[in-house]
Amino acid sequence: xxxxxxxxxxxxxxxxxxxxxxxxxxxxxxxxxxxxxxxxxxxxxxxxxxxxxxxxxxxxxxxxxxxxxxxxxxxxxxxxxxxxxxxxxxxxxxxxxxxxxxxxxxxxxxxxxxxxxxxxxxxxxxxxxxxxxxxxxxxxxxxxxxxxxxxxxxxxxxxxxxxxxxxxxxxxxxxxxxxxxxxxxxxxxxxxxxxxxxxxxxxxxxxxxxxxxxxxxxxxxxxxxxxxxxxxxxxxxxxxxxxxxxxxxxxxxxxxxxxxxxxxxxxxxxxxxxxxxxxxxxxxxxxxxxxxxxxxxxxxxxxxxxxxxxxxxxxxxxxxxxxxxxxxxxxxxxxxxxxxxxxxxxxxxxxxxxxxxxxxxxxxxxxxxxxxxxxxxxxxxxxxxxxxxxxxxxxxxxxxxxxxxxxxxxxxxxxxxxxxxxxxxxxxxxxxxxxxxxxxxxxxxxxxxxxxxxxxxxxxxxxxxxxxxxxxxxxxxxxxxxxxxxxxxxxxxxxxxxxxxxxxxxxxxxxxxxxxxxxxxxxxxxxxxxxxxxxxxxxxxxxxxxxxxxxxxxxxxxxxxxxxxxxxxxxxxxxxxxxxxxxxxxxxxxxxxxxxxxxxxxxxxxxxxxxxxxxxxxxxxxxxxxxxxxxxxxxxxxxxxxxxxxxxxxxxxxxxxxxxxxxxxxxxxxxxxxxxxxxxxxxxxxxxxxxxxxxxxxxxxxxxxxxxxxxxxxxxxxxxxxxxxxxxxxxxxxxxxxxxxxxxxxxxxxxxxxxxxxxxxxxxxxxxxxxxxxxxxxxxxxxxxxxxxxxxxxxxxxxxxxxxxxxxxxxxxxxxxxxxxxxxxxxxxxxxxxxxxxxxxxxxxxxxxxxxxxxxxxxxxxxxxxxxxxxxxxxxxxxxxxxxxxxxxxxxxxxxxxxxxxxxxxxxxxxxxxxxxxxxxxxxxxxxxxxxxxxxxxxxxxxxxxxxxxxxxxxxxxxxxxxxxxxxxxxxxxxxxxxxxxxxx
Numbered sequence: 001x002x003x004x005x006x007x008x009x010x011x012x013x014x015x016x017x018x019x020x021x022x023x024x025x026x027x028x029x030x031x032x033x034x035x036x037x038x039x040x041x042x043x044x045x046x047x048x049x050x051x052x053x054x055x056x057x058x059x060x061x062x063x064x065x066x067x068x069x070x071x072x073x074x075x076x077x078x079x080x081x082x083x084x085x086x087x088x089x090x091x092x093x094x095x096x097x098x099x100x101x102x103x104x105x106x107x108x109x110x111x112x113x114x115x116x117x118x119x120x121x122x123x124x125x126x127x128x129x130x131x132x133x134x135x136x137x138x139x140x141x142x143x144x145x146x147x148x149x150x151x152x153x154x155x156x157x158x159x160x161x162x163x164x165x166x167x168x169x170x171x172x173x174x175x176x177x178x179x180x181x182x183x184x185x186x187x188x189x190x191x192x193x194x195x196x197x198x199x200x201x202x203x204x205x206x207x208x209x210x211x212x213x214x215x216x217x218x219x220x221x222x223x224x225x226x227x228x229x230x231x232x233x234x235x236x237x238x239x240x241x242x243x244x245x246x247x248x249x250x251x252x253x254x255x256x257x258x259x260x261x262x263x264x265x266x267x268x269x270x271x272x273x274x275x276x277x278x279x280x281x282x283x284x285x286x287x288x289x290x291x292x293x294x295x296x297x298x299x300x301x302x303x304x305x306x307x308x309x310x311x312x313x314x315x316x317x318x319x320x321x322x323x324x325x326x327x328x329x330x331x332x333x334x335x336x337x338x339x340x341x342x343x344x345x346x347x348x349x350x351x352x353x354x355x356x357x358x359x360x361x362x363x364x365x366x367x368x369x370x371x372x373x374x375x376x377x378x379x380x381x382x383x384x385x386x387x388x389x390x391x392x393x394x395x396x397x398x399x400x401x402x403x404x405x406x407x408x409x410x411x412x413x414x415x416x417x418x419x420x421x422x423x424x425x426x427x428x429x430x431x432x433x434x435x436x437x438x439x440x441x442x443x444x445x446x447x448x449x450x451x452x453x454x455x456x457x458x459x460x461x462x463x464x465x466x467x468x469x470x471x472x473x474x475x476x477x478x479x480x481x482x483x484x485x486x487x488x489x490x491x492x493x494x495x496x497x498x499x500x501x502x503x504x505x506x507x508x509x510x511x512x513x514x515x516x517x518x519x520x521x522x523x524x525x526x527x528x529x530x531x532x533x534x535x536x537x538x539x540x541x542x543x544x545x546x547x548x549x550x551x552x553x554x555x556x557x558x559x560x561x562x563x564x565x566x567x568x569x570x571x572x573x574x575x576x577x578x579x580x581x582x583x584x585x586x587x588x589x590x591x592x593x594x595x596x597x598x599x600x601x602x603x604x605x606x607x608x609x610x611x612x613x614x615x616x617x618x619x620x621x622x623x624x625x626x627x628x629x630x631x632x633x634x635x636x637x638x639x640x641x642x643x644x645x646x647x648x649x650x651x652x653x654x655x656x657x658x659x660x661x662x663x664x665x666x667x668x669x670x671x672x673x674x675x676x677x678x679x680x681x682x683x684x685x686x687x688x689x690x691x692x693x694x695x696x697x698x699x700x701x702x703x704x705x706x707x708x709x710x711x712x713x714x715x716x717x718x719x720x721x722x723x724x725x726x727x728x729x730x731x732x733x734x735x736x737x738x739x740x741x742x743x744x745x746x747x748x749x750x751x752x753x754x755x756x757x758x759x760x761x762x763x764x765x766x767x768x769x770x771x772x773x774x775x776x777x778x779x780x781x782x783x784x785x786x787x788x789x790x791x792x793x794x795x796x797x798x799x800x801x802x803x804x805x806x807x808x809x810x811x812x813x814x815x816x817x818x819x820x821x822x823x824x825x826x827x828x829x830x831x832x833x834x835x836x837x838x839x840x841x842x843x844x845x846x847x848x849x850x851x852x853x854x855x856x857x858x859x860x861x862x863x864x865x866x867x868x869x870x871x872x873x874x875x876x877x878x879x880x881x882x883x884x885x886x887x888x889x890x891x892x893x894x895x896x897x898x899x900x901x902x903x904x905x906x907x908x909x910x911x912x913x914x915x916x917x918x919x920x921x922x923x924x925x926x927x928x929x930x931x932x933x934x935x936x937x938x939x940x941x942x943x944x945x946x947x948x949x950x951x952x953x954x955x956x957x958x959x960x961x962x963x964x965x966x967x968x969x970x971x972x973x974x975x976x977x978x979x980x981x982x983x984x985x
Contacts, residue, residue, distance in 0.1 A: 041244055042110040045083045045143075045478070046118040048076050048095055055080025056122060059097045062344070066090045066106075067249035069294030073344035075393040079472055085388060085396055086110050087339075087347075088153075088220060088244055093118060101125035111150045112223045112244050117142050138618070139723035139789060140715045143563055143571040145611030145623040147227040147711050147727050149173030149787060154797065156219050158858050158868050160921035162941040162970040162978070164259060164282060166216040167195075170241060171872060172856055174785040174801040175226025175729060177849065179874050179915060180950055180969045183211040185224065185241050187847045187877075191631040191705050192238030192733065198245055198351060199400045199464070200384045201235065205488055206456055206635045210408055212380035213355050215303035215333045217255065217284045220246045226785060227711045227729045228627050231559040231575030231609040232466065232480055235632035237707035237733055245351060247339050248288035248297030253931065257284045257982040265977035270947045271966045272312060277326060280307040280978075295341045302334040311364040311373060312966040315444065316959055318512050323370040323522065325413075327360020345390040355380040361413065365965050366953050369446040371414050371436065371522050374453070378408040394470040398482075401463040409455035412436065412448040417526045423669070425498040426547055429455060432493075436525040437500040437542075439533060442509040442884045443958055446519055450501050450694065455493040462486045476565040484557040492549035492639055496695045497649050500542035502661055505884065506654070507536040533661040537654040538757075540664035541692050541769075545647030545672040551639050553583040555632065561609070569616070575609035579630045585698050586641030593823045594697055594742070594770065595641055602704050605630050624712035631705045637773055640695040649692035650675045651768040653757075680766035690759075690768035696739055699772040700827040701815065708732040721793050726786045735775040738811040741891045742772035742825065746816055748832040751839075756891035763817045763825070769891040772817075779809035779845055795860040803852040809845035814838065836904050837888070837897040843907045844878055851875040864925035871918050876911040881954045895955060910954050910962070917971070918943040937980035945975040 048059040059076040063084055076082045092106040100122035110116060116138065151169050161168050168181040177186045185193050195203045195211060202212050222243035225233075229240050261280040268275050288299040311325040335353035342348060359376040384402035391397070412435030416422065424434035432455075435448030466482035510518070514532060521527040561575040580603050590597030611625025652664040670678065670689075680688035713727030744753045745761045754761040756769070764770075783805030790798040813834060815827035833839070852875070858868040882895025883905060897905040921939045928934060942948065950967035953960040970976075 041088045041112050042086045042114045042116070043083065044086060044093075044108075044110065044116045044118050045081065046120065048080045048082065048097075049119070049121050050100070051121060051123050056097060056100070059095050059122070062094045062096070063091045064094070066092060067251070068247065068297055068339070069250045070339070070341045070347065071294075071344045072347075072390070074390055077393040077470065079476065081470070081476060082393065083396070083468075083470055083478060085390070085398070085468075087247065088112055093120070095120045095122060097122060099124060111152060112221055112242055113148070114150070115141055115143050139717050139791060140619070140621050141613070141623075142615050142621055143565070143573075143613050144230075145573050145613050145625045145711070146225060146229055147175065147713065147729060147785065148223050148225040148229075149175070149801070150223050151221055153221050154792060154858055155799075155856065156216065156221055158866065158921070158923070159856055159870055160868060160919040160939045160941065161216070162919065162939075162973065162976065164216045166214065166219045166222070166243075167241070168971075170222075170224050172799065172801065172854055172870070173224035173226065174725070174727070174787040174803065175239065175783065176224060176801075176854075177803075177805075177847070177852070179849075179877060180971045182969065183213070186239055191633055192236065193241065194233075194236035194239075194632070195241045195243070196233075197243050197382075198349070198384055199386060200382065200402055200404065201460075201462055201486065202382065202404060203235075203632070204406060205458055205460070205632065206490065206639070210378055212353075212382070212404075212406055213331065213333055213357065214245070214335070214353065215284055215301050217257065217286050217303065218245050218299075218301040218333070218335055220244045227727070227731060228609070228611060228625055228709050230573060230611075231561040231577040232482065234557055234559075234577055234579055234629065235555070237629045237631040237705060238731060245335065245337055246286075246288065246299050246301070247337060247349070248290065248299040250290050250293055250297070251931075252289035253985065254287035254289075255285065255982055255984050257980065258282065259284075259937070259978055259980035261976060261978045265979075266973070267945055267975040269966065269974050271949070271964050276310040276312065276324065277308065278310065280305070291338070297339045298336070300334075300336045303332070305329075305331040307331075309360060309968065311361045311968065313364055313368065313370040313373075314966065315366045317509075318444070318515060320512070320516050321369055321522070325361045325364070325370055325373055327375070329357070329359050331355075331357040347388045349386040351382070351384045353380070353382040362410075364968065365951065366958065366960055367444055367955065369444065369519070369522065371447050371519070372445060372449055373413050374410040374449070375413060376408065376410045378406075380404070380406040396468040398466040398468070399464070402461075404460040404462070405458070406460075407455070407457040409453070411453040414448055414523050414525055417524065421499075421525070425544070426453065426493050426495055428493050428548070434495065435499050436528070437502060437530075439502050439530055440505055441515070441533070441536070442505050443955060444509060447525075448499055450497050450499070451494070453493075453495050457491040459489045460486060475567065478563045478565075480559070480561045482559060484555070486555040488553045488555075488635070490549070490551045490635060490639060492547075492551075494547055494549060494639075494643060496547070496643055496647070497541055497543040497692075498547060498647075500540060500664075502530070502533065502540050502664070503538045504533040504536040504661065505886065506538050510536075530661045531659065534654075534658055537660050539654060540652045540660070541649050541694065542664075542669060543647045543649040543694075544670060544675050547643070547647060549639050549642045549646065551583070551635065551642055553581065553635065553638060556580045556582070569614055571613045573609070573611035573613070573625060575627075577607055577609060579605045579607075581632065581704065584633050584635065584638055584704075585702055586638040589638070589641040589645050591641060591644045591693075591697060593764070593819075594644075594693070594825060596824060605704070607706075619717045621715045622713070623715070624710075626708070626710045629707045629709060631707070633705060636696055637698045637702065640773075641697055643695050644693050644697050648672060648675055648679070649694055649768075650678070650689040651692045652689070681764075684766055688766075690766065692768040693770045696771050696773035699742060699774045700817075700825050701776060702773060703735050703775045705733070705735045705737070705775060707734060722788070722790045724786070724788050726784065729781070729783045729785050731781040733779045733781075736777035736779060736809070738774045738777040739771055740774065740814060742770040742817050743767050744814075744817070744890060746814070746830055746834065746838070751833050751835045752888070753838065753890060755889040757889055763819055771892070774812070774815070776812035776815075777810060777840075778812065779807060781805065781807045792858070795862070796858060798855075798857040800855040801853065804850065805852070806850065807845045807848040808842060810840040810842040812840040814840075835898075841907050846878055846880050846908045848878040848908070849874055849876070864927075866923040866925075867921070868923075869918065869920040872915065874915040876914055878908045879910050879912065879952065879954055880908055881905050881910045881956060883956050885957065905956060910952065912952060913947070913949055915948045915971075916944070916946040917941070917948060932983075932985045935982040935984070937978075937982065939978040939980070940975070941970070941978070942973060942975045948972045
């Protein structure tokens with residue numbers, strides 16, 4: 001397999017000229033608006049007084065960025081108060097007023113979303129003089145109740161990260177819950193997190209598994225918000241990641257870096273008991289500098305990565321199928337950012353990014369044949385503008401807008417006689433292979449996944465405005481109000497069941513020799529002969545129709561956030577937010593009888609964001625509060641409803657024919673018109689076909705997902721360098737997605753569903769399996785999240801976090817679908833007791849992890865030597881367990897918790913082993929003269945070679961139950977080394 005790119009429908013993401021024209025148009029609009037803004041990355045407020053304590057109106061306060069020379073200017077109001085929005089960085093502050101000595105305070109570091117308080121005192125003076133004041137910004141947030149942690153510029157640049165994915169550093173923040181490296185900051189659904197880059201929402205709105213990537217060398221720093229972000233942010237019911245990209249400075253400087261890993265530097269994998277083939281090469285270049293000193297700066301970056309990968313498929317029952325699937329992953333990222341200071345009150349920033357990745361394979365494990373692997377292509381392009389303007393002493397306006405194009409495609413690695421499959425139902429791209437039928441036997445699956453191939457594109461335009469102002473009324477009020485609009489356009493080529501799926505789990509799985517004979521060549525389906533599976537068959541499903549889907553949705557939001565300093569000690573954070581997500585649930589799509597096409601939009605989502613910060617003294621702050629958070633749902637309710645409207649899945653039940661496995665329809669596959677004419681819902685005859693909906697379709701109780709978030713905690717600063725924080729955090733997610741067959745009837749006599757194979761008992765006997773998306777699950781996370789921070793001084797910095805937490809959840813009790821008078825479905829509450837695997841048990845959840853601790857530090861030893869390291873501990877994480885027992889017939893196949901003797905497996909009862917990992921980095925700088933230097937870098941990951949397992953066999957009837965399975969995520973790798981260099985100029 002080669003890492004060649006493939007064209008895909010979602011690939012038309014605005015060529016560069018088109019995106020630049022969008023930028024020019026947006027810039028013209030911005031400049032035409034007198035109130036506009038760049039991203040407010042940090043804010044400093046304060047009060048200027050004279051030597052008697054009296055407030056001083058009219059003081060000119062200037063903040064000068066030490067690196068870029070950019071200046072930010074404001075004037076104190078009648079109460080002597082000022083407020084300045086700033087970019088991240090180190091600043092010198094100057095306060096000037098005629099008749100008073102000028103005061104200057106230097107070395108103030110501002111981090112993303114930091115709200116620092118800087119109070120200064122001016123002394124009368126009859127001569128021109130400047131007074132230097134020393135001191136650093138406090139480590140405490142004295143006015144905010146948000147629970148968050150910052151990953152600063154040194155941590156982003158100098159800590160060891162296996163794979164160099166900047167988002168993996170989110171593990172350093174209190175409240176982080178992800179063990180594995182990747183593209184999701186927490187191990188829950190996409191609806192539980194949001195990623196913002198320079199204020200641009202870049203989260204994938206279709207699926208939870210892929211996000212646009214950026215070079216680590218392009219990230220300045222980021223913030224991980226684990227609980228209770230204020231009303232200005234939304235579209236997540238869990239956490240938010242706010243990142244800031246790097247900017248140029250007044251110095252012409254750049255880097256050229258290389259990082260190299262190889263199997264010869266690795267120890268044996270502790271699952272495979274061998275060292276799988278591996279190598280990785282990353283090359284990165286950056287340049288930043290002034291176009292016009294103090295006024296215009298540019299920063300550019302490019303990174304390429306080449307990584308031969310191995311996907312291990314191993315099953316002790318079928319050892320001849322064991323395969324090391326190998327291929328080369330290739331990734332390219334790049335970007336340009338230009339910052340303008342139009343005046344001390346006006347600042348503009350323009351950013352453009354690109355991302356391209358090819359993945360040669362996927363999967364691995366013990367329950368799937370290698371023919372289930374796919375290759376993938378991911379691409380993203382982004383353009384983003386930010387502009388700020390400060391008016392007088394109490395008004396700030398921020399305007400942001402831009403474009404995000406993101407596309408991804410998956411295709412099967414299985415071919416037919418070396419080429420595409422005949423009769424492929426996808427029209428694009430031209431080189432699509434399509435894939436094979438999926439065959440299910442007990443405990444094992446063979447063939448292309450039922451939702452592959454797929455080629456999906458997302459195009460999003462986002463515009464946002466924030467207007468901030470201050471006023472005095474029973475205290476100081478700092479208000480932020482604004483609105484946001486996002487338009488998403490989606491384009492799909494999605495083969496959902498278009499290759500067919502044979503459920504052959506009626507009898508015991510075939511012997512190894514029998515299965516080998518049926519599937520002799522894994523990637524050439526022309527050699528397969530599944531005929532012997534006929535006698536074990538239950539049903540066959542294959543979709544027909546139009547698989548090209550086009551959808552759009554619009555998001556609207558508005559907010560009012562008032563940070564009210566009710567007294568010198570107490571600040572109240574009072575906010576309200578409104579969100580509307582139009583068409584996200586396919587409200588206008590008709591799929592009778594399940595969807596009428598006239599479902600009303602949810603337009604009543606006004607929610608509170610309430611908090612407080614109480615300053616006991618300058619070193620101790622109490623804070624807490626409550627908020628309600630509606631999320632941005634994945635788009636599946638819309639596009640899968642559209643799929644159901646444009647396609648249908650005829651179901652063929654096993655009829656005893658010996659050739660059923662290869663000829664399930666007893667003739668050619670029907671066209672959609674032929675299938676529709678033969679549907680039982682069209683004419684109920686002995687030979688009619690019952691239509692299936694295998695991809696989710698919204699149920700009658702489908703609602704938007706939201707959460708309740710509460711926190712209470714304390715911050716304490718010791719001296720000028722150390723701070724500790726402890727927070728109790730609660731996140732209660734509601735209306736979580738649960739999928740099950742809507743076409744089931746529940747029996748009060750047994751507390752079970754009537755077997756799905758009894759057609760007469762189905763609510764809609766003229767229909768087959770209907771995969772309903774029920775928004776009825778819920779979860780509760782309780783955590784004690786603690787942190788210690790020692791800022792960089794005396795040549796080192798140190799940070800540590802510890803979390804003690806529990807996560808419980810339930811799928812909720814199913815409802816009984818009933819057929820109403822007009823034929824539409826309704827969801828009736830079940831009043832009788834259900835068996836424990838049918839009803840919604842409330843237990844500890846999958847991904848529950850009791851303890852988690854992370855320590856990281858950076859030490860400048862001297863003579864150009866730097867040592868840094870990260871220690872990670874995570875107690876065992878829970879996961880689901882199942883059995884391929886045929887004890888319960890729901891029509892969906894797959895695993896069950898009900899054993900053949902009628903007993904049940906405890907829900908989420910498997911707990912993995914604890915994780916321990918120490919990663920270290922040694923760096924030595926060698927001067928080359930002038931501003932040039934080269935750093936030699938050696939990194940060692942999992943220093944103690946602890947056995948960290950990321951996957952297990954959790955099917956109890958599998959001979960390998962409880963045994964770890966090879967997981968190629970770098971978080972679970974055996975000891976490995978990386979060598980690198982960084983040339984600076």
